[in-house]
Amino acid sequence: MTQTKNQHDYFGQLDGIRAIAVGLVLIDHWLAERNTLPLGSLGVAMFFVLSGFLIIRILMLGKEKDDAIGRSHWFTVKQFIVRRTIRIFPIYYLALFLLFIFDVPNIRATIGWSLLYSTNFYIAIYHKWIGVIDHLWSLAVEEQFYLFFPYLILFLPKKYFTKLFVGMIALSLGLRLLLFFLHADWTAQYVLMPTCLDSFGLGGVLAYLFTYKRDTIFKQLDKNSYLFLSLALYIGYIVALKMDVHHGFTYVVLDRLFGSIFSFFLILRAVSGFGGVMKFCLENPVTTYIGRISYGLYLYHNFVYNFYHTNFPTHPTVRILHKLQQFAPTITHRFAFELLVYATLTVLVATLSWFLVEKPVNNLKKYFNY
Template sequence: MSQEKKETYFSQLDGVRFLAVALVLVDHWLTERNPFPLGHLGVTMFFVLSGFLITRILIQSKLKDDQFGRSHWFSVKQFIIRRSIRIFPIYFLSIFALYYFDVPPVRETLVWCLTYSTNLYIAINQHWMGTIDHLWSLAVEEQYYLVFPYLILFLPTRNYLKLLWIMIAISIGFRLYFYFQGSPWLIQYVLMPTALDCFGLGGLMAYYFTFKKEEVFEKIANGRFVILSFIVYAICVTLTQIQQKETHQIYNFGNLVAERFLAAVFCFFLIAKAVAGYSGYVKWFFENPVCQYLGRISYGIYLYHNFVYNYYHTPQTSIVLRGLHKIQRIAPYFTLNLGFELLYFLMLTVILASLSWYCVEKPINYLKKYFTY
């Protein structure tokens, strides 16, 4: 691996990707049997990680533009092309396949799917979208990419900190506004502006890593902060659930306003420590070959998992559930065995994501070498 590659690739982040997607899968497949907001935490982890990686790429691009005396529009073009190569192929292939097989509600919402605006559809109509409801988070990221690169590339670097803190404040402000307005929870959950604190915290991490590595970053990349921030987040979740039971109201200030920010703070410290490098058991977990591989194909795992199985929308006649029931008839021990069912869904999802990685994503990703910054 070249020196430049070593400086831009953080191996433990693949382990973080695996952790994030695992939280989402467990949450989506267990549904009401899981009382904890694991899926929310997993998506928040992805947002903070994207905030770090994208901001760091853009800052490095801006510095190179200044060094070589080239226009920042060069880096805008490279960023858009490279992101498109990484994200679009399997996304649009999935949409077209779902359209062909008439999987609802793809045909009725095709324009929303093709324009990465399913989150707006959910917010406007105030209901989920069945087997494609998880695409809202991909829409949020894409909408973020439409605006943020221009801010980093064309603003003076001295304004970066102000920008990132404003993003965090705007996000919390939007959630407070929706909360006090009594707006449906789906609106504040799926909109891009209400997730800006996640991206902003990731951006802060990238800023400190690039410009203040010794003064700030090495201090925040501390395992004690990871533990402390998780405790604070866990206390918030616990208090929220206690209030839910006492008031018989599902949504309150805790899960509508505070949880996402505290989850993002925890993810901020978790990822910062992974960038610096964990040791011991955590290092083994994040760097073992299985976690590394599953983290590498995590985009496919996330994209396909709801098509493999969705507790609310997968019909009993689906090929996935027919296969599961056949195994259970042959081996009755696995009937009503939740652990086996989760393993079965995971195995199918990983197989699908692996085929996607080797047949589509990896070959197309080679094109990115022609569009270096």
């Protein structure tokens, strides 16, 4: 049975999932060589599955409403594009503008790629990262996904949805396998949008089950046992990864798949609503707030890190912070103090961004409701 009566379900614990995902990415980037676990790739996979679930569910509900009132699907396409533009573009292009004005290294040389949301193509073609804007590759992947996927959901008959999502997962895994056996540079398997489709496909499966099979298959999967099993599989993958060569088969082919499967069951349980300790972890005010500003945290964190750590060691702010380190307890060591600085400054910048730019602009979305 199609379940569209609760079109405005509010998934309160998903802000907590966003907080976990962005936290994994930030820790991975800031710990650099000190960390040997693929925390950042897990965080990105979690974001991709979550985006797949939320975006595809929005499109499914838009399709249902179009059909119910006899409205053209092109109306929903326009609504989707406008709302995504309002949410994503303002601070993305504001950040690029400021980086360009201040001539931050690598920005001007690659500005065209950044403006067109194609930094992932740059990385895959030239087999090198771009420094301060390395992390924009995942935003490029999401934007490229948004460019074509609404048409598949809105204009494809519903009976083909499950085949579509399974096909996305198989295509993504197959492409990573092919590129691996062709000895392509590992960056291609990691950053290209088609090689990320298994994450979005699993998000689509979750959206389909929640929207159309909530009282049957979704309910059957909504158990902690499946979540623990997926976590065990991911831990098993980590063990195998430690036994593999650097950027070998286990990482470039299997990493995103196992991370996405775990993310699928974690998000599924959060959609239904965890109880107990997990409920507190995902719904407490601090976690909820971090999740709310997670886009800004993700966008700005590399800029803050590079400003403090690399590019501007003579800046007065950085000199003051270095001076303060002498007062940090010996047990925390200098790097622990730096982590606190990175986190504090990043949250501060993301907070200013949220209240001064994102929230006011996001309020415009009320004029484009489905």
